[in-house]
Amino acid sequence: MKTGDPSEKDVAIEDPNAPEVVLGATAGGGGAGAAAQEDIPNPIAGTFDGVDPTPGSPKPDEILVAKNVVRRFGGLTAVDVDEVRIQRGAITALIGPNGAGKTTFFNLLTGFDDPDEGDVSLNGNSINGVASHKLAARGMVRTFQLTKSLAKMSVMDNMLLGAGDQRGEKLSFSLLRGSWRKQESEVRARAEELLERFSMTHMADEYAATLSGGQRKLLEMARALMAKPSLILLDEPMAGVNPALVQSLLGHVEALRDEGVSVLFVEHDMDVIMGISDWIVVLAEGSVIAEGTPDQVSSNPRVIDAYLGTEDGGASSDGRQGRDSE
Amino acid sequence: MGIDWGIIIQQFFSQGVGINAMVFAMAAIGLNIHFGYTGLLNFGHVGFMAAGAYGVGMTVFWLDQSLWLGVLVGLLLPTIMALILGIPTLRLRADYLGITTIAASEALRIFVRWRGNQERTGSSGGINDFADEFFEFNIFTRPGTETYDFAPGGLTIFQFRANDLWVLLIGWTLVAFFLLLTWQLMRSPWGRALKSIREDEDAARALGKNAYAYKLQALVLGGVIGGVAGMLQVISRQAVQPDTFNPVITFLIWTILIIGGVGKVASPVAGSMIYWALISGLITFMRELIGTDLSDELETFLNLSVLNVDQLRFVIFGGALMLLMWFRPQGVFGNREEMALEDR
Numbered sequence A: 001m002k003t004g005d006p007s008e009k010d011v012a013i014e015d016p017n018a019p020e021v022v023l024g025a026t027a028g029g030g031g032a033g034a035a036a037q038e039d040i041p042n043p044i045a046g047t048f049d050g051v052d053p054t055p056g057s058p059k060p061d062e063i064l065v066a067k068n069v070v071r072r073f074g075g076l077t078a079v080d081v082d083e084v085r086i087q088r089g090a091i092t093a094l095i096g097p098n099g100a101g102k103t104t105f106f107n108l109l110t111g112f113d114d115p116d117e118g119d120v121s122l123n124g125n126s127i128n129g130v131a132s133h134k135l136a137a138r139g140m141v142r143t144f145q146l147t148k149s150l151a152k153m154s155v156m157d158n159m160l161l162g163a164g165d166q167r168g169e170k171l172s173f174s175l176l177r178g179s180w181r182k183q184e185s186e187v188r189a190r191a192e193e194l195l196e197r198f199s200m201t202h203m204a205d206e207y208a209a210t211l212s213g214g215q216r217k218l219l220e221m222a223r224a225l226m227a228k229p230s231l232i233l234l235d236e237p238m239a240g241v242n243p244a245l246v247q248s249l250l251g252h253v254e255a256l257r258d259e260g261v262s263v264l265f266v267e268h269d270m271d272v273i274m275g276i277s278d279w280i281v282v283l284a285e286g287s288v289i290a291e292g293t294p295d296q297v298s299s300n301p302r303v304i305d306a307y308l309g310t311e312d313g314g315a316s317s318d319g320r321q322g323r324d325s326e
Numbered sequence B: 001m002g003i004d005w006g007i008i009i010q011q012f013f014s015q016g017v018g019i020n021a022m023v024f025a026m027a028a029i030g031l032n033i034h035f036g037y038t039g040l041l042n043f044g045h046v047g048f049m050a051a052g053a054y055g056v057g058m059t060v061f062w063l064d065q066s067l068w069l070g071v072l073v074g075l076l077l078p079t080i081m082a083l084i085l086g087i088p089t090l091r092l093r094a095d096y097l098g099i100t101t102i103a104a105s106e107a108l109r110i111f112v113r114w115r116g117n118q119e120r121t122g123s124s125g126g127i128n129d130f131a132d133e134f135f136e137f138n139i140f141t142r143p144g145t146e147t148y149d150f151a152p153g154g155l156t157i158f159q160f161r162a163n164d165l166w167v168l169l170i171g172w173t174l175v176a177f178f179l180l181l182t183w184q185l186m187r188s189p190w191g192r193a194l195k196s197i198r199e200d201e202d203a204a205r206a207l208g209k210n211a212y213a214y215k216l217q218a219l220v221l222g223g224v225i226g227g228v229a230g231m232l233q234v235i236s237r238q239a240v241q242p243d244t245f246n247p248v249i250t251f252l253i254w255t256i257l258i259i260g261g262v263g264k265v266a267s268p269v270a271g272s273m274i275y276w277a278l279i280s281g282l283i284t285f286m287r288e289l290i291g292t293d294l295s296d297e298l299e300t301f302l303n304l305s306v307l308n309v310d311q312l313r314f315v316i317f318g319g320a321l322m323l324l325m326w327f328r329p330q331g332v333f334g335n336r337e338e339m340a341l342e343d344r
C-alpha cells in the first residue's frame, strides 16, 4: 500500500494554507520507511496542533467534507449537521449518545440514504446523489453496525467480493475464464495476504455464518480493505467483540492509519475512543456539538453534559477547555 | 380385474423424463437463477413461459411469419417482460417484484384470453397447429412407426410418440445446455457477486457491486429460460392455450425447485423428474385401483372415482411436500447445514 505521498500531494493542491509542520509530519511518517514508522508510532502526530477545536473547523488536508446535511424522518430531524471536515490519514471518531444520528449520518455519507438537503464531497469532488456502489471505486468503503457478513458464502468468497473492478464480475466476460483468470488469482493472493494479517487464514473455507460476532467484525473490515480504500468508515467495529479481539481490532485500525488510510469510525467504548482517535467529532440530537482531540473533547462541558457523564470530567487539565466553552 | 403394474411402471418412467418433466425442469432452471442464486421473489414465472409461448405462436398465427422468426420473438418477449417488471421494482424491497410478477402473469393470461384479441392470440381457443416446421426436421419420423417402445426384457419402461421423442431430444439438450450455462456462470465472479446480493444487498453495494444491474441481468436471464420452456411446451402440443398458463404452474415450478434443493445447479432437473415420475405413477395406480373390484368401496368411503382421481394429485402432493419439509427441508441436493446458517 502506498503511503504518505497522496496526502502530501493533496495538501499542496487542496489547501495551500496547510501549516508546514503538518506536511513534514505526514511525510515523515509515511515516506521515511519502516524504521521511521516504528520510531514515530503515529505518522500524523502534530497534524491537529493548529486546528481549532470547534464544530466544522477546517483541517489541513480534508478527505471528506459534509455541509448542511439534513435528514428528516417525518417530524424527526435525525441529522442536521452544519459542517464536518475529516482529515486525511487520521483516525476520526464519531461519538454521540444512542439515537444521536451517527448511523444515519454514515448512511448519508455513503449513499445508503439521501439527505433532504446538503452537500458531501470526497477528495474535493461532490458525491451528492452518487450511487452507493460507485463510492467503493472512489476509495470510500464502509462497514455496518449490524455486521453484514455474507452468511452462506465462504470467508474466502467474502474476501474476493471486496475487490473492485473485477473483469469476471461482468456478465459479458463471466464465461470467458481466460479473460479473468489472472486477475482472479491476483485478487485471491491479496485476500490470502489480508486473511493472514487478520489471523483468519484457517477459516478461509468456512461459511461466514459460522464465525463468532467478533470474527465477523474482523472479516467485514478485512473485506472492506480488499477494495484498497483511501477512506474507511466503520460503524461500531468493536460492538459485541470480546476484549481480546478488541485489542487486535484496534491494532488493525492503527495499522491502517499508519499505512495512510483515513478512518472514520463510530464507537461507544470511551477507553477505545480516547486511546485510538486522533480527532473526535461529537454528535448529539443530529448536530455536531463539539470537535477536538481526545483531551479537548473529554474536558468539553457540552460533551460532558450530552454524553460522557461526570466521571470523565477529570481529564480537563489545560487551557483549551476554557477557550472552547466560550 | 387386477392391477396392471406394467402401465404404472411405464407411466412412472416415461413421464419422469417426458415432455412435462423436461419443460418444468427448464422453467425451474430459470426460477433457480432468480430465487436460488439472486434471491429474487418471482411469483409469476408462468408469465415468462406465456411470453415465450405467445411470442412464437402469435408470430406464426397473427403475423404469418415462420416458426423460426417466432422463436426469436419468443426470446425477445420474455426479455422485454423482465425489463418492464424489473426496472421499476428492483430498486425497491424484494416483495414488490413478487407482487408485480404475480399480477403481471395473470394480467397477461387474461389479456391473451380476451375476445377482442381473437385474430392475434386466438382468444380462449388459442393457437393451434402452428409448429409443423419444427416437426419437419423430426429424425424419428418413419413410415408406419407411431410410437417408440423401449422394453428391455419385455417390460415397457419408456413409450413415446415419434413427435414427442423429437421434442424431448431438443428439449433435454437445451436443458443440459442451460445447466452447463448456470454452472459456469455461478462459479464465475459474476455468480459470486449475484450470490452476495442474495445474501445481503447492502453489503454488496458497500463493496461496489451494482446490485440493481445484477438483479436485472438475472431477471432477464431466468425469464428467457422460462420463455424457452414455454415455447417447447406449446410446440410439443402444437397448441398455445391461455389457460395452460395459470398461476398453479408457477406454484408447481416452485415446488419442483424446492424438491430439488434451492440454489443448486442440478436441482431443477432432479425435482422435475421426481415430481412427474411420482405423480404420474401415483395417478396411474389410483386409476388402476378404481378399475378393480374395490371400485365400489373407493366410491362409497373415499368418494373416489375416475371423475375426480386427477384432483387427488394435489392432495397427495401437498402431503408429500409437507413430509419433505419435515424430513428434508433442504431438498434432494440441498445442504442442510448450509440451510441452517443465518446472518446473526
Ligand SMILES: Nc1ncnc2c1ncn2[C@@H]1O[C@H](COP(=O)(O)OP(=O)(O)OP(=O)(O)O)[C@@H](O)[C@H]1O
Pocket (backbone or CB within 6 Å): A073, A076, A078, A096, A097, A098, A099, A100, A101, A102, A103, A104, A105, A145
Ligand atoms: N429509517 C428510519 N426511519 C425513521 N426514523 C429513523 C430511521 N433511521 C433512524 N431513525 C431515527 O433517527 C435517529 C437517529 O438514529 P441513528 O440510528 O442514526 O442513531 P445512532 O446515533 O446510530 O444510534 P446508536 O448509537 O444507537 O447506533 C433515531 O431517533 C432513530 O429512531
Ligand SMILES: [Mg+2]
Pocket (backbone or CB within 6 Å): A102, A103, A104, A145
Ligand atoms: Mg448507530
